Amino acid sequence: MSFVDDYALTRSSVFKTLVSLFLLVTLINIIVIHQVYRDSDNFHRQQLARQLNEEILEFNFAAQQSTEDVRQLLETKRSATTPFYYNLIETDEIDLPHSYYPIDLQRNRHNILVGNNLKLEIGVNKTAVEEYRKSLIPIVFSGIILPVAVMIISALFFTVLILKRLEKVNHAMNRVLCGEHNVKIAVSRQDDEFDILAIHLNFMIEQMAKNESSLKSLTTGLAHDMRTPMARLKLRLEDILDQDKLSLSQRASISACYDELELILSLFNSMLEIAKLNSGQINISKESIDLGKVTQDAIEFIAPVAEAKQQRLTFRQDTLCEVTGDRSLLFRAVFNLLENAVKYTPSGGSIDIVADCYGVVIADTGIGISDYDKMYVCRPMYRADQSRSEAGNGLGLSLVDAVVNLHNAHLFLRDNNPGLRARLYFDN
Incomplete structure (x- = not known):
């Protein structure tokens, strides 16, 4: 101020x-x-x-x-x-x-x-x-x-x-x-206690930026380097599974290893994709997109899972919402929000989806997210305590956050009492 x-x-x-x-x-x-x-x-x-x-x-x-x-x-x-x-x-x-x-x-x-x-x-x-x-x-x-x-x-x-x-x-x-990033606190020529504090804070900010950059580089490099040998290991497991000499127990054990390896490989691919999105290495296409149609496509993909849990999906489009961006990335962002809503909403619950001139709102009656966790759920690999009983890797909302930032949009998470209300908000 x-x-x-x-x-x-x-x-x-x-x-x-x-x-x-x-x-x-x-x-x-x-x-x-x-x-x-x-x-x-x-x-x-x-x-x-x-x-x-x-x-x-x-x-x-x-x-x-x-x-x-x-x-x-x-x-x-x-x-x-x-x-x-x-x-x-x-x-x-x-x-x-x-x-x-x-x-x-x-x-x-x-x-x-x-x-x-x-x-x-x-x-x-x-x-x-x-x-x-x-x-x-x-x-x-x-x-x-x-x-x-x-x-x-x-x-x-x-x-x-x-x-x-x-x-x-x-x-x-x-x-x-x-x-x-690159925040600097001004240091005057008075050389008083406030200038000493500013110097120390500037040094701390620089060290935090270096540590964050090193951690991101290490994580991205590790994911990149391990993806290739894991892909080879996946192919070798496929070759083994194609053999007829395996017993049923051997085939079941190797199939379980194959599924776990595929999950890890998917995790690394998601980490690399989020890192590329946040660093701007991915060139997104700029086209006019009907966000309501993208939302309907995502609903069609997630509908069988919701039906299996006897959940009620309702969609309403109040007005046309046209945004400029990448259709596939926006589809994945909406789909991830829908997938989380279906995953954390108990059987017999309801999920309401509304498309309006500002974007998309997805409101469920699930377990919701605490006010404390709302500040951190968009960080990679972060999982709230209530969500640890469900399968996942904590990258879904991180990908959504990276996509909306790339499109100059915003992700808002609010309580639905009960459940969660997620809003994809577009300024354009």
């Missing part, structure tokens, strides 16, 4: 780890900022208390001089911007102290005796304290929200960057799993 979707992000361990780490950092950041806010507010209150004490000292000194000095100092203070308020009021109290003692902000105000009938009330303006707290709020929120936003964006950026590079690796490996 060319981008990272929500599902890829939510299942990414890198993204989860980064988010968890950033949440932890955010929690620590909130605790630290909250403590800084409290310390800053306490420091501000202490500063106000110190300034208030200085104000009281100053007014006490002026009160000891004269009432006029207090009034002049009061006018000067009011004309300036201070966080304190000053109220000069008349009073009959005469027990106000003239001495100074330190105060804190727990006391809302402080009274100073001025003359005989005046007192000066000094206190901290609550508005100044609240304004200072309000001025801290944007700083506190910016100290929390901004780092969180930066960390989340960073987590998304690094996660997307890592996932995109991993996606290139996954895409290349999916191509390898789908059977594509």
